Amino acid sequence: MTRAASADPDPGWRLTEVSDLAGRLAGEVATAGTGFRLLAVSAAVDLDRLVERVLRSAVEQARRAGHTWQEIGDVLGTTRQAAFQRFGRPVDPRTGDAMAEVILPGAADRAVELIGDVIEGRYAQARQDFDDVVAHGLDEQRLAAAWAHVVGLVGGYERMGAAHAYQAGDYTVVDVALHFEAGDLTGRVSYDRAGKVAGLHFLPVGQPQRRDRS
Numbered sequence: 001m002t003r004a005a006s007a008d009p010d011p012g013w014r015l016t017e018v019s020d021l022a023g024r025l026a027g028e029v030a031t032a033g034t035g036f037r038l039l040a041v042s043a044a045v046d047l048d049r050l051v052e053r054v055l056r057s058a059v060e061q062a063r064r065a066g067h068t069w070q071e072i073g074d075v076l077g078t079t080r081q082a083a084f085q086r087f088g089r090p091v092d093p094r095t096g097d098a099m100a101e102v103i104l105p106g107a108a109d110r111a112v113e114l115i116g117d118v119i120e121g122r123y124a125q126a127r128q129d130f131d132d133v134v135a136h137g138l139d140e141q142r143l144a145a146a147w148a149h150v151v152g153l154v155g156g157y158e159r160m161g162a163a164h165a166y167q168a169g170d171y172t173v174v175d176v177a178l179h180f181e182a183g184d185l186t187g188r189v190s191y192d193r194a195g196k197v198a199g200l201h202f203l204p205v206g207q208p209q210r211r212d213r214s
Contacts, residue, residue, distance in 0.1 A: 048162075059087040078205065085166045085173070104172035104191045108163040111174035111189035114197065118147050119157055131196035138200065150202045155181025171198060178202070 059072055073083035084090075110129075117126035123140040130138065138146070151157065161177025168190070176187040190199035 052162075056087055059083075082175075085168070086164050086175075090167065102172075102193075103165050103167050104193075104195060107172045107174050107189075107191055108165045110191070111165075111176055111187070112160065112163050114189055114200070115160070115176055115178070115187045118143065119160075129195065129197050130200075131192060131194075131198050134197055134200065146202070150185065151180070154183040154185060157181075173199075177205075 062072055063069075069080035069084045069088070072087070073080040076083055114126050114129070117123070121144070123143045126143065127135060127138065127140065158179045158181060161179060163174055163176040165172055165174045167173070170193060172191045174189045174191075176189070178185045178187050184205050186203045186205055188199070188201045188203055189197060192198045
């Protein structure tokens, strides 16, 4: 399987690569035997990474062409703040360093695992990396009640979408798309610099970053 190419300032030529990889994926899913299904998974991972790079490069070009974050957010179906958080390059005013450079490694995968534990009812496991404040406010019973409240609002859980990590001040925040029977939400997990969970929320899609830590 050919791995996705590295980032390039011009996304145009990579659209052909996306199409080619998508075609290969469709072919492998259609023809692969039971023992080769992991090849299709590998192809899907390649495609997801390549599409993300093409999208990020396209956004950067749109910004250089003078388009606003509001315009980009409208195209993406989200708010201008959410678009900036995902694709912008904020600079920490205290240090002058790009905040993207201090994102907690592996945060997106950890957030997906945590939310998966909540979905599956593994509340003790979901809480294992909570910091003291969140652990005090969300014991297993309260976490279970919070999830029941979510299901009561938007119906049964169906699937999980993409996870995107970004820096918000001293915290790494991960937004995970969650799809339910009657609506979509964003699962938002915030990590402090020590890697502890400093916030867990289930929010309407596109809602700005919250400042509370519960």
